[in-house]
Amino acid sequence: MLQSNAASPSSGQEFRRGARDIVPIVIATIPFGLVFGTAASHAQMTMTDSVLLSAMTFAGASQFAALEFWAHPLPVGTILVSVSAVNLRMALYGAAIGRRMQDWSPLARYLGLGLLTDPIVALAELNGGSRLRMAYYFGLAVPLYVNWIATTVLGFIAGSLITNPEVVGLDFMVTAYFIHLLAGFRGRPSAGATILTSLAGSLAAYALLGPPWHIITGAVLGIATAAATVGTPEAKT
Amino acid sequence: MRVGGHIILSRFGRLHPRVEAGLEAVPAAVIAALVAPIALASTAEMLAGAVTVLAALRFSVLPTLLIGALAVAALRAIGW
Numbered sequence: 001m002l003q004s005n006a007a008s009p010s011s012g013q014e015f016r017r018g019a020r021d022i023v024p025i026v027i028a029t030i031p032f033g034l035v036f037g038t039a040a041s042h043a044q045m046t047m048t049d050s051v052l053l054s055a056m057t058f059a060g061a062s063q064f065a066a067l068e069f070w071a072h073p074l075p076v077g078t079i080l081v082s083v084s085a086v087n088l089r090m091a092l093y094g095a096a097i098g099r100r101m102q103d104w105s106p107l108a109r110y111l112g113l114g115l116l117t118d119p120i121v122a123l124a125e126l127n128g129g130s131r132l133r134m135a136y137y138f139g140l141a142v143p144l145y146v147n148w149i150a151t152t153v154l155g156f157i158a159g160s161l162i163t164n165p166e167v168v169g170l171d172f173m174v175t176a177y178f179i180h181l182l183a184g185f186r187g188r189p190s191a192g193a194t195i196l197t198s199l200a201g202s203l204a205a206y207a208l209l210g211p212p213w214h215i216i217t218g219a220v221l222g223i224a225t226a227a228a229t230v231g232t233p234e235a236k237t
Numbered sequence: 238m239r240v241g242g243h244i245i246l247s248r249f250g251r252l253h254p255r256v257e258a259g260l261e262a263v264p265a266a267v268i269a270a271l272v273a274p275i276a277l278a279s280t281a282e283m284l285a286g287a288v289t290v291l292a293a294l295r296f297s298v299l300p301t302l303l304i305g306a307l308a309v310a311a312l313r314a315i316g317w
Binding site: 024027091092095098113167172175179182191195197198200219222224230 | 238239240241242243244245254255256257258259260261262263264265266267268269270271272273274275276277282285286289290292293294298299301302304305306307308309310313314
């Protein structure tokens with residue numbers, strides 16, 4: 001910053017910048033990793049099961065859905081479709097953010113996409129710049145991933161340490177974080193219309209079809225709204 | 238799944254402006270769809286959600302999270 005014509009920041013600096021940006025989310029995720037570990041210990045999973053689920057899925061909603069099925073044996077196909085539908089958005093995310101990883105090596109790109117989560121997508125969108133730096137991205141992803149596995153283990157060991165996260169509102173932290181992210185999108189072209197359509201579509205699908213269909217319904221309607229309003233006078237504010 | 242979406246879309250090269258705008262809107266649209274059901278969950282979560290929206294427009298992330306968690310805890314404590 002001080003040297004006007006200095007080269008772009010080093011990889012180490014970019015990694016640390018990512019790690020700094022992710023700190024609030026790591027903190028906000030701790031209760032969820034703990035609660036997931038605790039819930040897994042109550043769902044007749046072994047610790048190895050729960051750690052493997054966290055390491056390979058790395059997606060809270062899918063993992064909580066998987067826990068529900070664990071106690072009630074169902075055909076594997078049914079479980080896979082349901083758990084995937086919960087996080088169907090990851091395919092959309094992968095498509096959106098993969099476009100900004102074109103100058104990464106294929107291995108780094110696929111590894112990076114494997115670590116994609118909601119807050120990482122949002123932070124990479126807001127702070128990554130036009131070219132998404134690999135070091136910044138992994139600075140975001142690695143601490144969150146390590147934290148997720150570590151808190152799964154701790155939660156499993158503690159078992160019943162956090163039996164009632166509702167009492168202190170811990171379970172509301174991710175919702176509050178999502179609301180914070182939504183507030184950050186204001187000012188973008190057609191962000192208001194996108195968000196309102198998505199909210200309405202999600203609520204309607206939640207009431208009519210039940211979860212997890214509200215996620216993909218709201219998302220698709222919101223995205224369609226953004227696509228439909230681009231280039232129109234309303235969108236150019 | 239995360240990789241699959243990328244592989245399919247990367248086959249297309251240049252994107253139509255509408256597709257571009259749609260892709261840009263993905264995070265906002267999906268996050269809105271994720272949080273919407275709190276309006277149907279309980280009175281406590283609905284009101285705490287409204288409080289959190291106001292907090293998010295004013296404060297940075299950590300105060301917003303704290304205000305949201307405290308609001309829902311307080312509303313539940315009084316039985317809402």
